Each structure stands twice: as C-alpha cells, then as structure tokens.
Amino acid sequence: xxxxxxxxxxxxxxxxxxxxxxxxxxxxxxxxxxxxxxxxxxxxxxxxxxxxxxxxxxxxxxxxxxxxxxxxxxxxxxxxxxxxxxxxxxxxxxxxxxxxxxxxxxxxxxxxxxxxxxxxxxxxxxxxxxxxxxxxxxxxxxxxxxxxxxxxxxxxxxxxxxxxxxxxxxxxxxxxxxxxxxxxxxxxxxxxxxxxxxxxxxxxxxxxxxxxxxxxxxxxxxxxxxxxxxxxxxxxxxxxxxxxxxxxxxxxxxxxxxxxxxxxxxxxxxxxxxxxxxxxxxxxxxxxxxxxxxxxxxxxxxxxxxxxxxxxxxxxxxxxxxxxxxxxxxxxxxxxxxxxxxxxxxxxxxxxxxxxxxxxxxxxxxxxxxxxxxxxxxxxxxxxxxxxxxxxxxxxxxxxxxxxx
Numbered sequence: 147x148x149x150x151x152x153x154x155x156x157x158x159x160x161x162x163x164x165x166x167x168x169x170x171x172x173x174x175x176x177x178x179x180x181x182x183x184x185x186x187x188x189x190x191x192x193x194x195x196x197x198x199x200x201x202x203x204x205x206x207x208x209x210x211x212x213x214x215x216x217x218x219x220x221x222x223x224x225x226x227x228x229x230x231x232x233x234x235x236x237x238x239x240x241x242x243x244x245x246x247x248x249x250x251x252x253x254x255x256x257x258x259x260x261x262x263x264x265x266x267x268x269x270x271x272x273x274x275x276x277x278x279x280x281x282x283x284x285x286x287x288x289x290x291x292x293x294x295x296x297x298x299x300x301x302x303x304x305x306x307x308x309x310x311x312x313x314x315x316x317x318x319x320x321x322x323x324x325x326x327x328x329x330x331x332x333x334x335x336x337x338x339x340x341x342x343x344x345x346x347x348x349x350x351x352x353x354x355x356x357x358x359x360x361x362x363x364x365x366x367x368x369x370x371x372x373x374x375x376x377x378x379x380x381x382x383x384x385x386x387x388x389x390x391x392x393x394x395x396x397x398x399x400x401x402x403x404x405x406x407x408x409x410x411x412x413x414x415x416x417x418x419x420x421x422x423x424x425x426x427x428x429x430x431x432x433x434x435x436x437x438x439x440x441x442x443x444x445x446x447x448x449x450x451x452x453x454x455x456x457x458x459x460x461x462x463x464x465x466x467x468x469x470x471x472x473x474x475x476x477x478x479x480x481x482x483x484x485x486x487x488x489x490x491x492x493x494x495x496x497x498x499x500x501x502x503x504x505x506x507x508x509x510x511x512x513x514x515x516x517x518x519x520x521x522x523x524x525x526x527x528x529x530x531x532x533x534x535x536x537x538x539x540x541x542x543x544x545x546x547x548x549x550x551x
Contacts (some may be wrong), residue, residue, distance in 0.1 A: 147260045152518055157232060158185050162531070170381065172548055174378065174381045174390065175294060175381045175382050175383075175387045176390050176394055177389060177391075177394055177398075178222065178226060178308065178312070178378045178381070179224070179375045179382070179395060180230075180375075180394045180395030180396075180397075180398040180399070181311055181315045181376045181389050181397075181398065182307075182308070182311050182375040182378050182455060183224060183371055183372055183395050183399060183454070184315055184372065184395065184398040184399045184402075185314055185315050185318070185448065185451040185455060186311075186374040186401075186451060186452050186454075186455030186456060187309040187368055187371045187399055187452070188287040188318060188402060188448045188451070188452065192403070193318075193402075193426075193445045193448045194275075194423070194424040194425065194426055194427075194445065194450060195406050195409075195410065195422075195424065195425035195426040195429070196423065196424065197364070198403055198406040198407055198410065198425075199420050199425055199474055201216075201360055201361070201408065201418070202216070202360065202361065202364075202365040203364070203407055203410045203411075203414075204280070204349050204409055204420065204454050205346055205347050205348075205349060205352055205360075205405070206344075206347065206349075206411070206414050206415065207338055207341045207343070207344045207345050207346060207349055207411075208344070208346060208352075208357060209357070209360065209407055209411075210404075210407065211354070211361075212357050212358070212360050212361040212364070213361070213400065213403055213407055214361075214403055215358050215360075215361025215362060215365075215481045216358075216361045216365055216399075216400055216403060217366050217396055217397070217399075217400040218367030218396070218487055219361065219362060219364075219393065219396075220392050220396040220399045220400060221366075221392050221395065221396025221397070222249070222367060222390075222392070222396075222524075223365065223369060223372065223401075223520070223523065224372065224391070224392035224395035224396055225388055225389055225391070225392025226392070226477055226523050226528065226531065227372050227375075227376075227379075227392075227523065227529040228379050228382055228388035228391050228523070229381045229385065229388040229392075229527075230242060230245055230246070230523070230530060230531065231384050231387075232374055232383070232388055232528050233530065233531070233534050234530075236376075237376045237377060237380055237462075238373070238376060238377060238459075238462045238465075238466040239254070239258065239373035239376060239459055239462075239463055240255065240463050240466060240467070241466065242373065242376065243414060243519065244517075245254075245526075245527070245530065246522040246523050246526040246527050246530075247518065247519075247522055250518075251340070253518045254490050254518050254519055255463075257370075257423065257444065257511060257515055257518050257519075258370055258373070258460075259460075260511060261367065261370040261511045261514075261515060262363070262370055262456040262459075262460065262488075263488070263491060263492055264459075264511060265370065265371075265456060266452070266453050266456055266457075266489060266492040267492040267493075269290060269292065269449045269450075269453045269492070270289050270328065270453075270489060270492050270493045273422055274286065274288040274289050275288075275424055275490060277442060277446060279424065279427055279438070279442070282389075288446075289489075289493050291446075291448060292368050292446075292450050292489065293485075293486050293490065294486075295454075296453045296454045296457060296486070296489055297448050297482040297483070297485045297486040297489075298338075298399050299450075299454045299458075299485075300454060300457055300458055300461060300481045300482050300484070300485040301478045301479065301481055301485075302384045302474050302478070302480035302542065305455060307455075307458055307535040308378065309348065309372050310454070311451050311454075311455070312449070314447045314448060314450075314451050315398070315451075316456035317444055317447060318402065318444055318448050319401070319402075320543070321440065321441070321445075322402045322405050322406075322444075323400075323405070324440075325405075325409070325426065325430060325437070325441060326405035326406075326408070326409055327430075328430070328433055329409040329412060329429050330408055330412065331411055332412075333409075333412025333413065335410075335412075336411075336412045336413070336414075337408060337411035337412040340411050340414045341411070345414060345415065347356075347415045348420055350415065350417035350510065362516075363509070363512045363513070363516070364512070365513055365520070366512045366516035367509075367512030367515050367516075369515045369516075369519050369520055369523075370456070370511075370515060371452075371455065371456065373459040373462075373463075374455035374456060374458060374459045375395075375455075376459070376462070377458075377462060379391075383533070393500065396530050400484045401496070405519050406425075406426070408424075409429055410425065410429070412429075413428075413429060415451040417531075426445070427441070428443060453485075453488075453489060453492075454485070457484065457485045457488050457489075460484070461476065461481050461484060461485075462486075464476060466485075
C-alpha cells in the first residue's frame, strides 16, 4: 500500500474518532488552518499598518500589484505546506522541513527562532504602543498583559488556542471591515486621485520588478508563521482539502492587507501617516475615541494570537523531539513558562521600535527564509506532490487492470 493510501487511512481514523464537532468538520479541514495562519500573521506590523506601508503601500497607485503577488504567494505556499504535511504525516515544523531540506533542516531551525523572536518583539512593541495610545495604559502594562495571556493559552494548549484564534479572526475581519469603511468612505475621493494620476511620489519612480519582488519578499519572511497551523492540518485527508484550504488561507491572509492598502491611499503620500509607528491610529484619529478604543481591543487580540501561534509551534517542535528520544512531553506549566520567557526576551528587543524592526530585521531574515524554506518548498515540495500524484495514478491503473476495468 502506498504512502497516499496510508495517509488517507490514518487521517480517516483521526476524523472518525473526533467526528461531530464544528471544529472537526468542514470548517476544521478547509477554513481553520487558514484562520490559524492568518491570526499568527496579522499581529505586529501587519495589524498596525506598518508592514502594509513598507511592503506595498509606499508604492502608491501601483502598490496593489504587490498585494496580488502576496495573495498568490500565500496561497501557493499554504497549499504546498498542507499537502507535504498530509503526505508525510509531518505535523511539526522539523518533520516538515526535513522533507524539503534533508540533513540541512537545522538551518530552518536557526532562522525560524530568530524570526519568531523578531516577530514577537514587534508584537510586544505594538501592544505596548497601542494600549498606551488607545486605553492610556502604561507601555509595560501592555507587555505584561500579552505575556500573561500568551502563557495561559499555551498552558491550556491546542483546543483553547483554536477557539481563541477563530473568535479573534472573526472579530478582526469585522473590525477591519468597519475601520476600512469608515476611512475609505470619507477619503475615497483622495484615493481615486492617487490612482488616476498614478501617484508613486512617496518612493519616486519604481520598476515593476521591484514591486513584485517586494511582494515575494513579504511572503518570504512570513513563511515563519506557517508552522503555527501544522497542528490543524491533521484533519485534512485529501488533495482537494489541502488545495482549497491553501486557497482559503491565501484569501484570509490578504483581505486585511487590501483593506489597509486602500485606506492608506486616501492619505497618500502623507508623511504623518506613512512614517507613523502605527499608521492605523493616525488614519482613525478623527473618528472618535470609541473607534480608537475598539481598534486597540481588536488589534490587541491579534497581537496575542501572533505571539501564541509562534510559541505554540516551537513547543510542538520540542515535544516532538522529546517523543523521539522516549521522554514525556512538556507539562502545561512548562508550556506556559516557555511562552512567558520568550515574551520577556522579546520585550528587551522591542525597545528598538516597530519601524526599525520591520525595516531592518524583516528584510535580512526574509531573504534567509526564502533561501532555506521558500525556494526548497517550491522546488522539492512541488516535486514530491507531483510524484505522489503520479504514484496514485499508477496504483489506480493497476487496480483497474486487476479488476478488468
């Protein structure tokens, strides 16, 4: 019996054991993996609008091309990860990366750790800044809140994290739609002028390759958030589910980007907005205190989701290693403690500020992640998926010939 058949049977048993719940049905197979990736991705610079400025918004009227590049890249990489994980039952990131890097898997480990700490640092910096600006809380109170909540979520584990992220993503989409409508409806006239004139004045003349490459680089450094969804991919048991799951993930991950981008165009090329640590706060400043507070609550939730997802993926990786050497997994208390320690280390790094972390750290590690994960997944991952499809086709032909069809 080939690998494909083994995987389908294993996944079927898993589904049968947990059948009946909302999270174990179609939602869990098609939507939940994308929800977890999106909720991990959205925090930090993305939720604040800082990343959208740096990776697309700054290009003004033609920045939407970067957005389309990001959408395609996110969807393709999500599908490949889901399908390779399904084929080889690789549901922690070390097992997955071994399939595409072989003995050089440790390179991903190094880059992932550095990028995870960097992303959590941005989350910490953003949380402190946003809660200070919106709710009047001391910067370090915001840091303490995110550390405590991330610790609690990792203490209680997978089931609570899945539900927390699902509700958070729902609130995020509702919030972003409301914020987008408020800003876009009142500034659309200015945005139309930007598009009509082809304004790219914030960066000057720019080549099409630069615009597309910026989107590819954005996808590259965000590859670190993908392993956060591996534990949810266990429910997927067919190529159809991983293909649709990847497409849904790409859309979920990119809709907030486009809402932010079109909102930014109403202010282009305002230095006040485009150089702000939290551009969304600048864009929402004229809509009343309740809007700013609502933004703080919604974004605060997403920041906690990001930190939780990155740390949970790391904890899964450690637990898998412990199982390999015959030792028990980490206790709930140790899971929570790891989360808190990681956040405290990130809090020290967060003193650099959001802009510095995004502009410098993301670029360097983005290239590194493309080299050690993005390109190998595109080449080797695609090869393994195609090989599995050919193997399945050959098995079908043999079965048909034996049965006389």
